[in-house]
Amino acid sequence: MIRVTDDVIIKTIARILIPFIQVYALYVIMHGHYSPGGGFQGGVILAASLVLLLLTHGWEETKKKFNETRIAVFCAVGVLIYAGIGLLCLILGGNYLDYSQLSKLLSVLPAEARSLGILGVEIGVGLTVMAVMFSIFFDISTGGDSPEDEGQE
Amino acid sequence: MEVTLLVQATDDAFKMIEDARHQAIGILDTAVGLTSETRDIQKRNIQAIFRGAQESRTKFQNFIGTFLLLSVFWLLLSGKFDAFHLTLGGICCLIVSLLTYDLLFTNIRIGDYRLVTGRFLSYVPWLIYQIILSNIHVAALALKYKLPVDPQVMKFKTKLETDISWVTLANSITLTPGTITMDIKDGEFYIHALDQKVAEDLDTGEMENRIAHIFMEADHIYVQDVLDVARIYGAIR
Secondary structure (H helix, E strand, O other), X not given: OOOOOOOHHHHHHHHHHHHHHHHHHHHHHHOOOOOOOOHHHHHHHXXXXXXXXXXHHHHHHHHHHOOHHHHHHXXXXXXXXXXXXXXXXXXXXXXXXXXXXXXXXXXXXXXXXXXXXXXXXXXXXXXXXXXXXXXXXXXXXXXXXXXXXXXHO | OHHHHHHHHHHHHHHHHHHHHHHHHHHHHHHHHHHHHHHHHOHHHHHHHHHHHHOOOOXXXXXXXXXXXXXXXXXXXXXXXXXXHHHHHXXXXXXXXXXXXXXXXXXXXXXXXXXXXXXXXXHHHHHHHHHHHHHHHHHHHHHOOOOOOOOEEEEEXXXXXXXXXXXXXXHHHHHOOOEEEEEEEOOEEEEEEXXXXXXXXXXXXXXXXXXXXXXXXHHHHHHHHHHHHHHHHHHHO
16 A cells, blocks of 8 residues: 655645646647657656655545546546547548548548547547556555445445 | 722722723734834735735635646747647646646645745845855865865754745755755754754754745734734724
């Protein structure tokens, strides 16, 4: 089980840094098709901010923002977005993940449709990576026992 | 006869109480007068402190504050100012500030932000000056052949109250060469100092006083005292 730190300095600095880490992670995801970065990297940074919250403030605080139900939902929704965009391209008559087909739906040029399609896929990747990373860390740190179950026993 | 004495004694007692009351009102009048003089001098500052002491910020205000701060951070990172990217940034900042509005602005219960920010910015040059001074001192120590260092751990109880001011003090101490904050336990700082001089410099408490001034802790206590006295004053009147 994670022992919550009682160090005031670490707690306060983490509290101040976490929102900025999260905005940076979202920036990395959203600008993945212009600059280095992308869904995976951004998702990992986002997961790191949540791990920092869990390490410094404990499960009781983290639960308010990100509980186990949300982990499961985000895992599934991320994959759904990725596969959904891929299948949409297939349905519109192209190959799997052939973004230029999306131009028929969005009424933009094929090049712009590619850009938007990649953005959507990256958001999906980011969500799944964040949820899975956090759940791996959470499962290792708790040894597989959910703190919520322990409370009920 | 006895009844007359008794009446007289009661009268005396009443008179004494009345005198005491007049005296108390006089003293409180002076105190309030002094306060209003101070208010004339620093009217805006004191009002800000009063507001901060009486109001606590709502969730909505915290949310808006976090959102604005994060938007500025996003613009610095992104550097793209077309409508599409601005909308993306707005949505991202909205999500993050919905998630973390209670993290950034907790525990700052005193004063208003503009004053705290201004005082913090004027604290930074002083801190840099101190860092340069102790840099020279530590460099001189290291260059001496005999290496006259005297490492020691010192402990002091701080008068600061909030976690943000503790962290500012601890990090200022660590930034200054020669001293390192090892731990904070229940308001007691454990400091490692390189030699006697830096330890004595720290012991004067100037840094602590300046940080108390930034986060208005000393002012806050003073204002709370005046507010308490004002209640008694109203009751006597």
